[in-house]
Amino acid sequence: MRSIWNGAISFGLVSIPIKLVNATENHSVSFRQVHAADGGRIRYRKVCELEEKEVTQSEIGRAYEDADGSMIPIADEDLAALPLPTTKTIEIVAFVPASAIDPLQMETAYYLSANGVPAAKPYTLLREALKRSERVAIAKFALRGRERLGMLRVVDDVIAMHGLLWPDEIRKPEGVAPESDVAVREAELDLADALMNTLGEVDLETLHDDYREAVEAMIAAKVEGGGALPEHAPAEPEGGKVIDLMAALENSVRAAQEARGDGAEEPAGEEARVTPIKGRRAASSPKSSGGTKKSTSATAKKTAAKKAAAKSTSTASKKTASGSTGKTASGSAKSASAAAKKPAAKKSAQRKRSSA
Template identity: 40%
Template sequence: MHTIWKGSISFGLVNIPIKLHAATEDKDIKLRSLHKECHTPIKYEKVCPACEKELEYEEIVKGYEMTKGKFVVLEDEELKELKKGNEEKAVEIVDFIKMEEIDPVFYNRSYFISPNDGGKKAYSLLRKALTNSKKVGVAKIIMRSKEQLAVVRVFENTLLMETIHFPDEVRSSGDVPNVPAENEVTDKELDTAIMLIDQLTTEFEPEKYHDEYRNRLMKLIESKQTGEKFVTPKAKQPKENVTDLMAALQASIDKSKPKEETKKTKTTKKKKRTSAKKAQ
């Protein structure tokens, strides 16, 4: 597994030399933009619209837009000077908390942590301590010249670090438009909705979820590569247009009922009909 960062974890006086490895990977299928006429990949060049010329790397500087069309220019040397204080590569755990206290909206990216040379015993100690205490460590780390907040926890016997957003990076839910202020549902609707949730509740099995669009896209690409004719499945029958909330909930519950229950109901009805005929 490729190492993307080397440094150390520290909590109290304990220091653990570590390596970070990306815990996830982007499996999006990358499509290039081509010239329709000759199928040549299109280039995206850095062009100054005012001077109408393509720019070299050394002709470009960083700038912050203070107001529309007015920038403060920041030189490379000035930025390098600011970064000098952030060069120490350490994950400093500053607090320990319960994981359920962090809302998932704060999570950003995940990294596996492995011990570097001489760090196995201290690594095992932190892993065991976090497991037994049922806590996670809140830490600060400098990555790519940026200070980030992170959580250190145990995942399948491996230490995992997840970068999390700072509070001012999470937008206020109060700014979301058209959210109803009060509950406009009846007790019967609520009870029916909870019944549906109970029927559909199961244990989380990540293996059963797949990126269906990516799979279909790959099949299309492969069929074109081999010259085969690509066929699409028949369109699904449109669902009934149920506008009433209670009817929609009840239809969902009926649809989610086990087939055996339906069979039992049919068998019971059949027996009742037979008994009625005999009685006649």
């Protein structure tokens, strides 16, 4: 990688020669301006307004435009005379936790490379010190004619530097938040949490620029065949519609679960409930109903058989009881008749003896 700046890191009394290289690159597809009628290239020419003629780069200087529109010339010597101790130095001024840096301040990222063999030892010392302290270094440096703020941190085995905006360059978010008071229910928060949990984490390496790929494919098709890819109707914007927030959250959770193949998992905080159909038993099913009918029929048959057996037993018992009672009564009558006949016989015998 080509270096864009050479200097040194000032770490107390330690000086570390380094080279500054870009840590990022732009992959966006760039276009040129052309004349629509004939395809001719459109170019910008630098023209002096007073003389109305084109000038070269060597003839161009710099000036500051005052409020009244007048130009105040600024020469290179004027800028060189200004006190700028960080012209070739990345001066570390403090070490702070990474959480102390607002992401809104972060700008371009750079890699810092040790410049030469003598720089390897102090470079490694600073890298290991940052690792062990779990902090980042705040530094000041000058690049492209102005002093900037930077944050040094360790990425793998390299010291990286993020350009930072100065604190007064961050605008206050006044008038951005909703002005009216909005109440959010716990159920809505639960569904939002469920949606976040369902979407889960993502490997950033798997994300890519779909639009850039479509543009590249369209250009390749034009180069090969001179034609354009089939046009796709743009999706209609859904903004401005009044929606049911709860329904939208529930549908989002369901769609995310289906996309992840999680099945019909219930959202966090919601309990599964069964709503019975009117006119039917909620716990019954066609198979269980048939089994119930069969078991009920068998039970009825058994009950009827038991009743019949009990009835016959009762009848037999009555007959037996009736027969035994009749025999007993007849025997009692016979014995009573015999007992009555004996005194009568005795009296008749006595009468016969007295007559004789």
